[in-house]
Every structure is written in C-alpha cells, then in structure tokens.
Amino acid sequence: MSSPTQKPRPTLIKPPPPLPQASPIETLLQLHPLTDISPTVYTNAYPLWHPPGARGIYGGAAIAQSLSAAQATIPLHFVVHSMHCYFVLAGDSEIPVIYEVERVRDGRSFVTRTVQARQRGRCIFTTTISFMREGSGGEIKLEHQSGMPTDVEMPPEGRGNARQGTGNASIGGDDGSTPFESVKCRVSRLRDGRPEERRTRQWIRAKGRISDGLVGIEAGGDTLDQGQGVVPAPKGDNHQAHLSALAYMSDSYFIGTIARVHNLIRYSTRSSIEKTLKNFHGSDKEKEEMRAHMEKIAREDDDETAAFDANRDREGTSQKQIGMMVSLDHSIYFHNPRNFRADEWMFSEMNSPWAGEGRGLVWQRIWSKDGVLIATCIQEGLVRLKQEQETTPSIEIWSR
Numbered sequence: 001m002s003s004p005t006q007k008p009r010p011t012l013i014k015p016p017p018p019l020p021q022a023s024p025i026e027t028l029l030q031l032h033p034l035t036d037i038s039p040t041v042y043t044n045a046y047p048l049w050h051p052p053g054a055r056g057i058y059g060g061a062a063i064a065q066s067l068s069a070a071q072a073t074i075p076l077h078f079v080v081h082s083m084h085c086y087f088v089l090a091g092d093s094e095i096p097v098i099y100e101v102e103r104v105r106d107g108r109s110f111v112t113r114t115v116q117a118r119q120r121g122r123c124i125f126t127t128t129i130s131f132m133r134e135g136s137g138g139e140i141k142l143e144h145q146s147g148m149p150t151d152v153e154m155p156p157e158g159r160g161n162a163r164q165g166t167g168n169a170s171i172g173g174d175d176g177s178t179p180f181e182s183v184k185c186r187v188s189r190l191r192d193g194r195p196e197e198r199r200t201r202q203w204i205r206a207k208g209r210i211s212d213g214l215v216g217i218e219a220g221g222d223t224l225d226q227g228q229g230v231v232p233a234p235k236g237d238n239h240q241a242h243l244s245a246l247a248y249m250s251d252s253y254f255i256g257t258i259a260r261v262h263n264l265i266r267y268s269t270r271s272s273i274e275k276t277l278k279n280f281h282g283s284d285k286e287k288e289e290m291r292a293h294m295e296k297i298a299r300e301d302d303d304e305t306a307a308f309d310a311n312r313d314r315e316g317t318s319q320k321q322i323g324m325m326v327s328l329d330h331s332i333y334f335h336n337p338r339n340f341r342a343d344e345w346m347f348s349e350m351n352s353p354w355a356g357e358g359r360g361l362v363w364q365r366i367w368s369k370d371g372v373l374i375a376t377c378i379q380e381g382l383v384r385l386k387q388e389q390e391t392t393p394s395i396e397i398w399s400r
Contacts, residue, residue: 010047023208024179040101052293056090060251085127155183245342255381258360323386
C-alpha cells in the first residue's frame with residue numbers, strides 16, 4: 001500500500017528509453033497499453049508538458065494522445081476524418097493520464113470511437129472520433145479546396161530565433177520545451193481591417209524526422225493492437241504518427257488568435273509581469289520558467305504592435321488587457337490524411353468570426369507546403385478581459 005505522503009509521479013509506469021528512430025513528438029506522445037485492465041485502456045509513457053503559467057497540461061497533448069489511443073483500436077484500412085473534443089478540467093502534469101477508449105460502432109464504411117482522459121477518476125478531457133474506410137468514396141468524386149494564401153514565404157531553414165528577410169516572422173519553440181518548431185507571422189490587415197477580417201498565420205513542423213514504423217503504442221514499434229489481437233504494422237507506413245503530430249500542433253496559438261486580432265497586449269509592462277509573478281505560488285524553478293515565458297510574450301507583443309499604436313488607440317483597445325483565456329472545445333476535420341508529412345513545414349491561417357459574452361470562436365486551416373489543404377480546425381474558448389477592480393491578470397491566462 002502506498003504511503004499517504006508518497007509523492008505522485010507523472011507516469012504510471014517508468015518511462016522507457018526513447019527509441020533511437022523516433023522523433024521527439026513521437027516519444028512525447030507514446031502510450032502504454034494497460035491490457036491487464038482492459039484492451040482499450042492506455043496511459044502516457046512520458047511526462048506531459050505544462051506550459052508556464054497555464055492551468056494545466058498543454059491541450060494538444062490530450063488531443064493527440066486520445067487520437068493515438070483510438071487509432072490503436074481500428075482496422076488499418078480506416079483513417080480518421082473528424083474529431084470533436086471538450087476540455088473538461090485542467091490536466092495535472094504531475095500525475096498520469098488514463099485514456100479509456102469506447103468502441104461505439106464498427107461499420108463497413110465508418111468506425112466511431114469515444115475517448116475519455118481521466119486523472120484521479122475524474123474526466124479531464126473527452127472526444128468523439130470518426131474514421132472512414134479508405135477508398136469508400138468511389139472512383140468518381142466531387143473535389144474542391146480552399147487555396148493557400150499566395151502572399152506568404154517559406155520559412156528559413158534554420159533554428160533558434162531566426163527571422164525571415166522580410167522581418168515578418170520568427171522561429172520559436174526551440175528551447176527544448178516543445179517537440180515542434182513554429183514560424184509566427186504578423187497579423188494580416190492589423191492596420192486597416194476589423195478584428196473579424198484579420199488573419200494570424202504561422203508555419204509549423206515537428207522537430208526531427210518522424211519514423212517510418214509505428215512506435216506510438218507498442219514499445220517495440222512493430223506491432224499495433226487493432227482490437228483483433230496484436231497484428232504486424234506495415235513497414236514504411238506511419239501516417240497515424242503524422243496525424244497525431246498534426247493534432248498536437250493544431251492547438252498552438254489557437255485561442256490566442258482572438259487577442260491578436262484585437263491587438264490586445266498580454267503583459268504590457270515590466271511591472272505587470274512582476275505583479276503576476278508575485279501572485280504565482282509555484283517553485284522557484286517554475287517561477288523562472290514563467291518569467292521567461294512572459295518576457296517572450298512581451299517581446300512578441302512589442303514586435304507585433306509597435307507600428308500600430310495609433311490604430312490601437314483608435315479602436316479603444318489600448319487600455320484593455322486579457323484577464324483569462326481558456327480553451328473550451330476543439331474540433332479537427334482531416335481532409336487529406338495521407339497526403340502530408342508533419343515533420344515538413346505546414347502553413348496555418350487562423351481567423352475569429354465572432355467574440356462576445358466572454359467567449360470567442362476561432363477557425364484554422366492548415367495546408368501542406370505544397371498547398372494541399374490538410375485540415376480545418378475550430379475552437380471556442382473563454383475570453384474575459386481584465387476588469388477595473390482587478391490588479392493583476394489571472395494566472396490562467398494563455399492556458400493553451
């Protein structure tokens with residue numbers, strides 16, 4: 001029996017050594033099957049990232065690992081086409097996450113799964129995922145897609161805080177805290193457009209190279225539980241890892257689009273950062289991580305809004321600050337699940353058609369570097385402004 005004073009640990013089972021052929025994002029998202037409990041129950045193999053200052057774990061981890069768990073229970077000739085998620089409670093990075101998959105339906109053309117992510121017996125995240133049999137659309141099909149914007153440049157090949165020659169983007173996520181890179185572009189039409197007309201853009205890709213063999217569930221990387229026993233995984237076919245990686249990255253800077261299209265400042269002064277840190281009750285290490293995170297946000301705000309001070313005053317937003325921003329739900333529609341690599345640059349464009357009543361909605365479209373529309377994502381979030389009687393922004397700001 002465990003001692004009452006025993007400290008929790010972030011994984012149920014000791015993390016295995018990372019597989020040499022696996023990319024960082026594959027390692028992070030790897031799951032352990034808990035077959036002694038049920039053939040459809042899994043847990044995270046490695047600790048999950050808790051962004052500095054956030055309420056809980058990075059939301060993209062729950063999305064991606066739930067997709068990985070569901071994919072492990074379907075026949076290999078089925079592929080995901082949509083998933084609809086709800087963030088119920090903040091996930092604790094200090095304790096394991098248990099993923100329970102329910103086989104809702106197994107049809108000839110469609111397979112449906114629900115997944116609940118649980119901690120201490122409580123559901124923190126839930127999703128319903130639908131899979132479609134490949135090739136079931138017939139030989140003759142209706143086809144069209146939205147085109148990728150033509151006024152964007154491919155990001156520079158490099159790492160660190162490099163910038164494009166046009167000065168309109170910077171590469172981030174290179175501090176080891178995240179398994180992907182992003183090149184964040186300036187907001188379009190920030191000077192003359194209305195919030196609903198503006199677009200935020202970024203390039204994203206997984207770090208390293210995603211391996212050619214399945215490694216997401218079985219430690220050996222060459223088998224996968226399809227609900228019919230353990231079956232061989234086809235060599236050279238690891239599209240499920242690319243889909244899970246895409247799901248992970250789809251939550252990056254998503255709900256934050258609302259603040260950016262309104263040209264709102266998150267941490268306007270050094271004093272506001274210090275006030276927020278004063279109310280933070282984490283360890284010294286966590287406080288330093290949070291300081292670095294907020295200073296990075298402040299630099300991004302300065303770079304993005306320096307040329308638009310007059311515009312901000314005209315819109316009456318110069319005195320407005322975000323008090324709380326939390327994701328509520330997240331949907332992904334996968335359009336070309338085998339026609340991209342998540343470790344190659346993908347272009348994301350986001351816009352917010354509506355905000356009000358303390359909530360906001362964001363749409364996102366993601367293209368491959370070749371202009372193939374890969375996915376469309378939708379997210380609604382809680383968006384509350386700092387009120388006059390409040391002295392510091394809520395620590396729940398930028399939870400995802």
